[in-house]
Amino acid sequence: MSVRCLLPLVIVAIVAVSGANFKRREFKIKIDGEVSFKATPPLSSGKTITWKFKDLQGGVIRVMDFDYDESATPQNPLFKNCASADKKTGELTLHNLTENHSGLYFFELNGKEQMEKFPLKVMRVVQKPEITNEKTTSNPDVVYLKCKYDKVVDKDAKISWSCSNDTTEELAYTKTGKTDLCCACTLKNDVSQETSDQICESDLFHEGSNIALTVVLILLFILLFVVIVLVLMYRFNNKFHDYVFKKYEKTTCLGGMLKNLDQCRSGKKTGVKQTDVTTVYTEVNKIEENNKEDDPLTDPQHDYEEPQSGDKQTDVENGTPLKKEDNTPTEHSDDL
Incomplete structure (x- = not known):
């Protein structure tokens, strides 16, 4: 293969390597971030390096220039507080970046522009969607x-x-x-x-929540139905009424509710308003207890007194005097 045929292949390879190198040097940094650009070949004694910046509008700004033995500070306001350099290697560092720092960075050695370029894009961080x-x-x-x-x-x-x-x-x-x-x-x-x-x-x-709501409503309806049935039984069933009242009349909450129900219940039957049912039950119980105490047959501690000989005995049922039995021996007893 002749040299003339190989020449196009060499040119294509050089362009490809250059393009790959250029793409490798492309930087995308977030706002307030930091980036460094390394000069190749590195700075050596007797050489002066000048870093330049080309903004997105095409304007070129000198960032800073220095040599191996003497460093310098940037003079342009855009880089005055955010650019620094290593005078031994020629490396440029940018920090506290803003979107205005987006553009193309390159450098010159002894006034001769080098092929290596550093594209930089400063981007905002995304917000939470x-x-x-x-x-x-x-x-x-x-x-x-x-x-x-x-x-x-x-x-x-x-x-x-x-x-x-x-x-x-x-x-x-x-x-x-x-x-x-x-x-x-x-x-x-x-x-x-x-x-x-x-x-x-x-x-x-929201089907799941609708089902839960339906279940809750059904349970509430059942509970309400049970309460209504119990109230009706308490008002109209005497046995159930007496059982519940005697068991729960002394409780704080339920006892008060039962008293209120009894007021309605007694008022409807007798026409008497605001009847204190509790007082009635108490009085009845006292009367029953007094009767038990006065009854000698039911009170085991009651001392039964025999009637005296001088007292007249009467028939309890007829109220007539009873005949006194004569226990004196008769005349015929001796004969016997």
Whole structure:
């Protein structure tokens, strides 16, 4: 193969290597970040290096120049407080970056521009996105999710969904029946990424909460029905009334409720208003106790007194005097 044929291949290889080298030196840094550009070959004694910056509008600014034996400080206001250099290696370091520092950086050795370039893009970090949802009446099993973010600030950001391979801003979410399945959107650029709060299928379709509400209402209805039945039995069933009242009349809360029910109950039957049923029961009990105390047959401690010989005995039932038995021996007793 002749040299003339090999020459185009050499040129293509050089261009490819140069392009790869240029692409390798491309930097994307977030705001307030830091970056360093290393000069090749490194600075040596007797050489002067000058760093320059070409902004996005095409204007060229001198960042700083110095030699191996003497350093210098940047004079341009854009780099005065954020640029420094290593005089031994010629390396340039930028910190506290802003978007105004985006552009192309290059350097000269002894006034001769070098081929190596350093493109820099300073980017804002993305903000945390938010998911909004919108339902449709045409299909209740589909909800439209939207990844909401500031399109001006995060203009270079890309969107991804955790529950789908879709990369669009809006996602049509179809119901799966898995209430624990959640979805989030992520906003990402070359220097940062943020993920929204998750939204789950149980939040989008509220069938589970409707079922729980229905169960609660049914239980409340049953409880109310039982209470009504017990109240009616207390008011109209005497045996149940007496049992409940005697058992719970001394309790603080339930006893008061029973007294109020008894007032309504007694007022309806006798026409007497505000009857104190408790007082009535108490008086009846006292009368019964007094009767028991006065009854010699029921009171074991009662001392029964024999009637005296001089007292007249009467028939309890007829009220007539009883005949006294004569125990005197007759005349015929001796004969016997």
